[in-house]
Amino acid sequence: MPLSCSSPHRIGVVIEAPQHSGLWGALDYLCDQALPPGTLVRVPLGRRVVTGVVWRGADECVPEDVPEAVTLKAVTEVLEGLPPLPASWRQLVKFASAYYQRSLGEMALMVLPPELRQLDAVQWARRLKSLDKAVAPPAPPKRKRAKDQAGGEAEASPLPEAAATPVASQVVLPELTDQQRTALDVLTQPADKPFLLWGSTGSGKTEVYLRQAQRALDEGRQVLMMVPEINLTPQLEARVAERFAGRRIVSLHSGLTPAQRLRNWLMAHYGHADLILGTRLSVFTPLPRLGLIVVDEEHDPSYKQQDGARYSARDLAVYRARLEGVPVILGSATPSLESWYNALPEAEGGAGRYVRLAMPARVGDGDMPAVRVLDLSRVPKGTMGQEPPPLALELQDAIALRVEYKEQSLVLLNRRGYAPVLHCSDCGWKSGCPHCSAWRVFHKVDRTLRCHHCGFSERVPRACPDCGNTDIHPVGRGTERLEEQLIEAFPQARVGRIDADVTRHKGALEARLADVHAGEVDVLVGTQMVAKGHDFRRITLVAAVNPDAALFASDFRAAERQFALLLQAAGRAGRDADVAGHSEMWVQTWHPTHPLYQALRRYDYADFAAQQLKEREMAGLPPYASLAMLRAEGKTQEAAQAFLSEAVQAVQHLADELGSVTLYPAVPTPVQRVANVERAQLMIESPQRPALQRFLTQAQPIWLDVAQKNRRSGLIRWAVDVDPLSI
Ligand code: ADP
Ligand code: ZN
Ligand code: ZN
Numbered sequence: 001m002p003l004s005c006s007s008p009h010r011i012g013v014v015i016e017a018p019q020h021s022g023l024w025g026a027l028d029y030l031c032d033q034a035l036p037p038g039t040l041v042r043v044p045l046g047r048r049v050v051t052g053v054v055w056r057g058a059d060e061c062v063p064e065d066v067p068e069a070v071t072l073k074a075v076t077e078v079l080e081g082l083p084p085l086p087a088s089w090r091q092l093v094k095f096a097s098a099y100y101q102r103s104l105g106e107m108a109l110m111v112l113p114p115e116l117r118q119l120d121a122v123q124w125a126r127r128l129k130s131l132d133k134a135v136a137p138p139a140p141p142k143r144k145r146a147k148d149q150a151g152g153e154a155e156a157s158p159l160p161e162a163a164a165t166p167v168a169s170q171v172v173l174p175e176l177t178d179q180q181r182t183a184l185d186v187l188t189q190p191a192d193k194p195f196l197l198w199g200s201t202g203s204g205k206t207e208v209y210l211r212q213a214q215r216a217l218d219e220g221r222q223v224l225m226m227v228p229e230i231n232l233t234p235q236l237e238a239r240v241a242e243r244f245a246g247r248r249i250v251s252l253h254s255g256l257t258p259a260q261r262l263r264n265w266l267m268a269h270y271g272h273a274d275l276i277l278g279t280r281l282s283v284f285t286p287l288p289r290l291g292l293i294v295v296d297e298e299h300d301p302s303y304k305q306q307d308g309a310r311y312s313a314r315d316l317a318v319y320r321a322r323l324e325g326v327p328v329i330l331g332s333a334t335p336s337l338e339s340w341y342n343a344l345p346e347a348e349g350g351a352g353r354y355v356r357l358a359m360p361a362r363v364g365d366g367d368m369p370a371v372r373v374l375d376l377s378r379v380p381k382g383t384m385g386q387e388p389p390p391l392a393l394e395l396q397d398a399i400a401l402r403v404e405y406k407e408q409s410l411v412l413l414n415r416r417g418y419a420p421v422l423h424c425s426d427c428g429w430k431s432g433c434p435h436c437s438a439w440r441v442f443h444k445v446d447r448t449l450r451c452h453h454c455g456f457s458e459r460v461p462r463a464c465p466d467c468g469n470t471d472i473h474p475v476g477r478g479t480e481r482l483e484e485q486l487i488e489a490f491p492q493a494r495v496g497r498i499d500a501d502v503t504r505h506k507g508a509l510e511a512r513l514a515d516v517h518a519g520e521v522d523v524l525v526g527t528q529m530v531a532k533g534h535d536f537r538r539i540t541l542v543a544a545v546n547p548d549a550a551l552f553a554s555d556f557r558a559a560e561r562q563f564a565l566l567l568q569a570a571g572r573a574g575r576d577a578d579v580a581g582h583s584e585m586w587v588q589t590w591h592p593t594h595p596l597y598q599a600l601r602r603y604d605y606a607d608f609a610a611q612q613l614k615e616r617e618m619a620g621l622p623p624y625a626s627l628a629m630l631r632a633e634g635k636t637q638e639a640a641q642a643f644l645s646e647a648v649q650a651v652q653h654l655a656d657e658l659g660s661v662t663l664y665p666a667v668p669t670p671v672q673r674v675a676n677v678e679r680a681q682l683m684i685e686s687p688q689r690p691a692l693q694r695f696l697t698q699a700q701p702i703w704l705d706v707a708q709k710n711r712r713s714g715l716i717r718w719a720v721d722v723d724p725l726s727i
Pocket of ligand 3: 453
């Protein structure tokens with residue numbers, strides 16, 4: 001690398017330092033090049049050399065409290081050939097790190113492809129060479145970013161070939177429905193607000209995304225289309241690829257190999273890829289020509305990262321769209337109550353921050369399946385020691401009829417395994433996990449007792465470990481057992497199952513889905529995995545056999561999630577207008593009059609949302625308040641709670657000064673012990689988001705101190721979760 005100046009430059013670099021290190025900002029290094037911000041470098045840290053991102057360039061002012069230049073170390077090497085990460089990317093990372101209370105370096109490095117932060121300069125150069133031509137970096141000369149130049153829009157596209165002409169498309173586009181046309185009309189008008197596309201399942205939302213994407217692509221822009229992890233099916237990829245034949249489409253999700261992920265990310269960053277289809281992690285992809293962001297199934301919990309930096313990709317997508325001045329479409333049949341409230345006009349008691357686009361009717365005017373709420377007290381009870389049959393007689397008859405007519409049924413049970421617990425009727429022994437406060441699930445296929453929390457697995461004992469009784473039996477029912485029972489109940493039917501257990505191996509999910517699409521399954525048993533997204537054409541009956549647990553869960557979002565799941569499951573039936581007329585959604589419940597089922601019966605999301613919003617407002621819960629959760633893990637429950645209590649005491653004065661921040665008592669988490677680690681949490685609430693933010697920012701350094709002091713007394717880990725999804 002050539003020396004551009006006789007004296008070395010002083011730059012600020014962020015590295016992957018966890019929040020607990022107390023290192024929040026950039027570290028200073030010397031470099032003989034004037035590296036621009038966003039450049040990836042390798043820098044010495046203690047005895048290691050780590051990857052970092054230049055955050056403060058040589059020409060930017062140095063903060064006053066940094067060490068004298070003599071004590072600074074030099075940058076080890078630069079990852080050459082990688083265009084600097086743009087200012088918009090750095091701003092997004094900076095916002096995310098501040099909002100979600102993580103260190104800048106952790107956030108910045110975490111959102112890069114894993115390979116990028118592991119390779120040294122030599123390996124990187126080799127890697128670049130091995131990637132095929134499609135990934136060749138854009139030519140370095142006269143490369144200017146629009147952001148750096150006032151009015152430099154014309155040069156925003158770094159590559160002439162970026163907007164490659166697609167081969168003439170052979171696809172025959174469907175005639176738009178009136179609703180789709182109306183939505184698309186609104187979408188053409190410039191709006192500085194996010195759009196909430198609220199459309200029934202099968203109303204043609206995806207078609208709207210695709211049309212809007214087409215517009216952006218035609219303007220030479222890139223499209224970021226985000227979907228929940230589980231929805232990134234080959235079917236969707238194929239549909240997008242077919243629609244945009246000739247365009248460069250890449251996917252970004254955690255299922256890719258590190259090399260694929262790096263390649264696809266580079267394609268996006270270089271501006272080669274036109275459309276990025278990705279899960280939550282794709283929200284951070286640098287896109288020089290970004291023109292549209294779509295967040296499909298925006299209510300889906302998988303948009304929230306659940307460990308490390310707990311960010312919400314949906315919320316960051318909204319922030320990013322505003323930052324980069326591009327439209328964002330959030331789509332769902334059952335929007336999150338936060339988005340719904342944001343899209344509700346002020347006149348209706350909402351925030352009026354989003355534009356709502358409604359598409360209530362299904363394409364082809366197919367009706368949603370008729371909902372049949374079935375009183376479970378009518379299901380015959382099992383005789384002593386025997387499990388009751390899984391289905392009420394009417395439901396069983398209805399499925400038998402489908403089998404006869406060569407139509408498919410989907411039986412939904414959100415619990416995998418054979419039975420959730422084994423039980424000894426002599427002494428009362430149950431198959432608890434020795435490491436967790438949870439039962440171990442009986443899996444019949446390999447005769448194991450498996451803990452779904454820590455993974456601990458053992459062969460099923462021949463006899464009760466406590467009293468030697470050989471008559472130990474499964475209690476309750478998971479998908480594995482339901483499948484077995486349905487095979488028995490419908491001897492003439494082909495019964496299939498899709499859940500996390502049978503789709504563990506690569507390609508297994510695709511194969512099983514293909515069987516369903518090919519009509520080789522009559523009755524499909526599945527968890528929520530099959531309730532979402534799939535465009536099944538022959539299913540005319542969906543049944544939820546045991547959905548009641550959510551009605552009484554301690555988590556205030558349980559009802560919202562359950563409603564979304566049931567409605568989405570219902571949407572799997574009658575997707576062909578031909579069969580929509582006699583499609584049915586069955587719900588077996590002990591609480592047939594519950595308002596959730598009553599709203600479901602009418603497919604009245606708006607009514608359900610209104611009920612929920614009223615409850616949330618009274619209880620001071622989101623979207624009427626902002627929450628954060630302080631979580632702690634300890635060797636003992638006392639240790640975890642002691643830290644939380646001290647943490648509260650140490651910041652109570654901050655909360656008092658701010659006035660509107662409430663700290664709740666520390667409590668054990670719902671599953672209190674996992675893998676021998678005790679967990680506790682406390683909720684922090686404020687009706688004003690900025691107040692909560694200010695509080696958390698000021699509290700963090702204090703909590704760091706408290707944590708240091710608590711290390712010896714058994715505290716293992718702690719973290720702040722902003723906008724927690726589950727409580
Ligand atoms: P959603 O995303 O709202 O569930 P999709 O966009 O997947 O709905 O549409 C459901 C089905 O209807 C798909 O098979 C799709 O190809 C088809 N479809 C969508 N829009 C139209 C239209 N305007 N005319 C005919 N078929 C359509
Ligand atoms: Zn026993
Ligand atoms: Zn366990």
